[in-house]
Amino acid sequence: MESFRQAFQLLFSLDRELLQIIGVTLRMSFFSTTISCLLGLPLGALIGTRSFKGKSFLKKLIHTLMGLPPVVAGLFVYVLFTHYGPFGSLNLLFTVKAMVVAQVLLITPLVVGLSSSFLEGTSRPVIDTARGLGLSKAGTVWLCLSEGRSALLSVVLSAFGRSIAEVGAVSIVGGNIQWKTRVMTTAIMLETNKGKFSFALALGMILLLIGFVVNALASFAGKEPADD
Amino acid sequence: MKKALALILAAIVALSFAACGAKPTTDDAATTAAPTQTAATENKVIRLSTTTSVNDSGLLPYLLPTFEAETGYKVEVQSAGTGAAIQKAKDGNADVILVHAKASEEEFIAEGYGTERLPFMYNYFVIVGPKDDPAAVNGSADAAAAFARIRESKSKFVSRGDESGTHKAELKIWGDNAPDAAKDDWYVSAGQGMGACLTMASEMQAYCLTDKATFLSMKDELNLDIVLAEGEDMKNTYSLIAVNPEKIDGLNTDGAKAFIDWMLGDEAGALIAKYGEAEYGAALFTLLDK
Numbered sequence: 001m002e003s004f005r006q007a008f009q010l011l012f013s014l015d016r017e018l019l020q021i022i023g024v025t026l027r028m029s030f031f032s033t034t035i036s037c038l039l040g041l042p043l044g045a046l047i048g049t050r051s052f053k054g055k056s057f058l059k060k061l062i063h064t065l066m067g068l069p070p071v072v073a074g075l076f077v078y079v080l081f082t083h084y085g086p087f088g089s090l091n092l093l094f095t096v097k098a099m100v101v102a103q104v105l106l107i108t109p110l111v112v113g114l115s116s117s118f119l120e121g122t123s124r125p126v127i128d129t130a131r132g133l134g135l136s137k138a139g140t141v142w143l144c145l146s147e148g149r150s151a152l153l154s155v156v157l158s159a160f161g162r163s164i165a166e167v168g169a170v171s172i173v174g175g176n177i178q179w180k181t182r183v184m185t186t187a188i189m190l191e192t193n194k195g196k197f198s199f200a201l202a203l204g205m206i207l208l209l210i211g212f213v214v215n216a217l218a219s220f221a222g223k224e225p226a227d228d
Numbered sequence: 229m230k231k232a233l234a235l236i237l238a239a240i241v242a243l244s245f246a247a248c249g250a251k252p253t254t255d256d257a258a259t260t261a262a263p264t265q266t267a268a269t270e271n272k273v274i275r276l277s278t279t280t281s282v283n284d285s286g287l288l289p290y291l292l293p294t295f296e297a298e299t300g301y302k303v304e305v306q307s308a309g310t311g312a313a314i315q316k317a318k319d320g321n322a323d324v325i326l327v328h329a330k331a332s333e334e335e336f337i338a339e340g341y342g343t344e345r346l347p348f349m350y351n352y353f354v355i356v357g358p359k360d361d362p363a364a365v366n367g368s369a370d371a372a373a374a375f376a377r378i379r380e381s382k383s384k385f386v387s388r389g390d391e392s393g394t395h396k397a398e399l400k401i402w403g404d405n406a407p408d409a410a411k412d413d414w415y416v417s418a419g420q421g422m423g424a425c426l427t428m429a430s431e432m433q434a435y436c437l438t439d440k441a442t443f444l445s446m447k448d449e450l451n452l453d454i455v456l457a458e459g460e461d462m463k464n465t466y467s468l469i470a471v472n473p474e475k476i477d478g479l480n481t482d483g484a485k486a487f488i489d490w491m492l493g494d495e496a497g498a499l500i501a502k503y504g505e506a507e508y509g510a511a512l513f514t515l516l517d518k
Contacts, residue, residue, distance in 0.1 A: 017410075083431050083451075093431055171420070175428050178389055178409045178417035190419040193308060194391045195315025 006202035011209075017179070022210065025183040028096055028170070029163040032103035036159050039104070040111025041152065045141045047112065048119025049127060059116070065109035070102075074169030077102040081173065094175040099183075102169040107159045114155045119144055122151075157218055164211060184210070274303045274483035277314075277322035279393055280421055282466065283307035285441030285512060290503055295490050301483055309392035309421070317341060317469075320476045324484040328466045329393040341476070342469040348492055349500055349513045350465040353397055355456040356426070356443055357383075357435040365435065370459035371401045379405060382414040384434035386425050389417030393464075398437045401461055426450055439464060441504070441512040465516070468492070 010018055047055060047062075079085055081093040081101075092098045123144045130140040145152060167185035174181035176190060184207040191200035282288055283305055292303050306316060310329045317325045318341050325342075327333060336342045355365060355374050363383040368374035378385050388395035389409070399406060407415035416434065418425050422442045429436035430450040443454070456462075468491060470484040490496055497515050504512035 094428065171424075175424070176419040178419060180416075182419065186419070190390055193312050193421075195309070195312035197315065197319075 003198045003201035003205065006199055007205040007209075010202055011206060018206075020179060021182050021184060021187050022206075024096060024181065025164060025185075025207075025210070028099050028103070028183060029160055031100045032107055032163040033156060033160045035100065035104045036107040036111050036163075037156055040108045040159075041115055041145065041155075042141070044112045044115030044155075045119055045145050046116075048116035049123045049141055049144050050137075059113075062109050062113045062116070066113045068106060068109065070106055070166050070168035071172065073102050073106040074172030077105065077169070077173045093173065094177060094181060096174070096181055098173040099170045099181060102173045103163050103166065106166065106169060107162055110162060111155055111159050114158060115152055118151050118155065119148060122148060153218060157215055160214060160218075161211060164207070164214075271480040271483060272301055274301050274324065274480055274487050275306070275322045276303050276324055276326060276487070277306050277308070277316045278326040279310050279313050279328060280307050280423075281328070281394070281439045281442055282326055284423070285439070285445060286507075287441070287500070287503055287513065291491075291496060291499055294499065295487065295496070299486055299490065301486060303487065309388075309390050310396070311391040317471050317476075320478065322471060323480045324468060324470050324487055326466060326468050327393060328464055329396050330465065330467075331396065332393075333467055333469060336469065340474075341472055343472050345467050345469050346488065346492065347465050347467045347516055349515050350463055351440055351513050352458045353394065353437055353462040353464050354440045354443060354454045354458075355435060355437055355462075356429065356450075356452045357455040358433040359451070359453045361453075361455050363435065365455040368456055368459070371437070371456065371461045372403065372459075374456045374459070375401055376405070378435050379407065382412075384414050384416060384429075384432050386416045386418055386429040386432065386434045386436045388422065388425055389419045390421070392422075394422060394437065394439060397462075397464065401437070426452070444504075444508045444512070466513070 047058065077098060078093070080087050081090065081098055082088055083093070092101070126144050126147045127140060130143050135143060165185065167189060170181075170183055171186045171189065174183070174186065176182050176186040182190075184203060188200050188203045188207070191197075191203060276288075278288070284307070288303075288305055292305070296302060306322065307313070308316070310327045310332060313322075313325055313327050314329075314332055314336055316322050317336070318339075325336075333342075333345050337345055353371070355371060357363070357365060363377045363381040365374040365377055368377060385407075387398060387409075409415050409417040416428070416432065418428055420428070422438055423446060425436055426438060426443060426446055427450070428434070430452050433451070435455070436452070440454075440457070443450075443452075468488050470481070470488055471479055473479045473481045500513050501511060501515055504510060
């Protein structure tokens with residue numbers, strides 16, 4: 001109960017630091033999700049609608065990567081960006097950009113896997129239609145994506161959900177630095193470590209609320225007129 | 229195909245529940261059956277809530293096997309920052325605490341959660357920094373003077389920022405001159421444990437206040453040196469406090485007392501006084517005069 005009260009108090013007090021943390025969280029999740037989908041959806045559509053040599057191996061690889069533990073993705077990016085690492089000269093460690101890179105690594109397989117298995121199950125009639133219409137290969141892929149847009153929207157939202165809820169990778173490469181790379185999940189970890197359990201829970205509720213608002217907006221935007 | 233998958237999934241879920249359910253009973257059987265039949269009436273598990281510096285430095289893993297072999301008790305160690313370590317005890321999840329933040333400890337006792345604060349050992353915080361020491365911290369009279377030099381030169385400084393004992397000690401040294409993380413971009417408030425902060429300081433070539441034990445245990449991985457050790461304002465005292473049975477129920481008060489008596493005794497004292505000599509060439513903790 002105490003947590004509920006604190007969550008509301010925090011939200012309505014418009015605490016400057018909280019707003020900044022929410023801002024970083026949304027910025028990170030937006031870029032992670034967008035980049036993952038730009039990379040993942042076309043690849044998912046390709047795997048889901050066409051057959052080619054090595055496809056089953058690629059699918060196994062994708063499904064394995066879907067289970068990649070966040071800390072491992074974080075460690076991998078850390079090793080790349082560390083001072084003496086191959087990309088150390090870019091000075092990206094402990095920045096939001098590095099967090100986005102780690103999340104793209106983590107989320108792209110999810111987008112590819114989910115979208116390809118969805119399209120595999122539903123694209124047959126669409127492909128037949130495309131053939132009837134005499135569409136090109138690219139046109140066929142586009143038609144499949146556009147016909148399945150409400151399901152693909154849920155793929156995008158899953159990607160966003162994983163991004164906003166993830167803590168292992170972002171704390172390793174972001175470092176949870178106040179006013180810079182602290183996001184909601186790492187702030188919750190910090191408050192838990194301080195022993196402020198009810199405050200941490202209040203932050204958790206705010207995180208859920210943000211997730212809910214984003215989902216509601218997305219389903220509103222993605223609604224097809226025929227659904228009413 | 230879908231049906232088969234669903235069945236397999238259901239089986240996995242059922243199995244994992246069964247496994248989770250079965251685990252505590254086998255553990256109970258193991259712990260209660262091991263010493264004697266009296267275990268059924270006498271609680272042999274002591275829950276110790278402590279800070280990461282005591283546990284991660286290897287001190288507890290070094291001491292506890294001897295205590296457990298001599299007394300038949302089993303000590304369950306939960307290690308976290310001092311703030312969380314104390315909160316767990318307030319929530320009734322620990323019998324005894326071993327921490328290093330005097331003000332928080334006194335508050336713990338003032339609120340009735342503890343009976344007596346028993347300081348028993350200390351070490352020194354050290355300031356670590358880049359090997360070339362750009363702020364010329366080396367040779368400062370004490371930590372406050374060293375911090376002033378870091379502040380003047382705006383050299384990067386990584387702070388725990390997590391209300392741990394080390395963070396509170398750092399804030400005390402800054403005093404009224406504490407930097408503001410929102411404005412002073414050389415001051416990095418990391419909000420993480422000692423190990424993560426040292427790694428970050430090494431990456432950024434920043435200064436950092438740390439307990440000596442954690443730094444020495446990680447030294448090989450870090451590109452940092454000790455730039456100031458043993459200032460008078462860098463003393464770090466550790467205390468034991470038994471949780472008050474009149475405030476919290478379900479405690480193992482006998483176990484907590486046995487643990488505290490043993491830790492304050494001569495045998496543990498001798499073990500503590502020489503801990504670290506073999507590995508680091510110098511003892512990590514010093515006993516307080518009784």
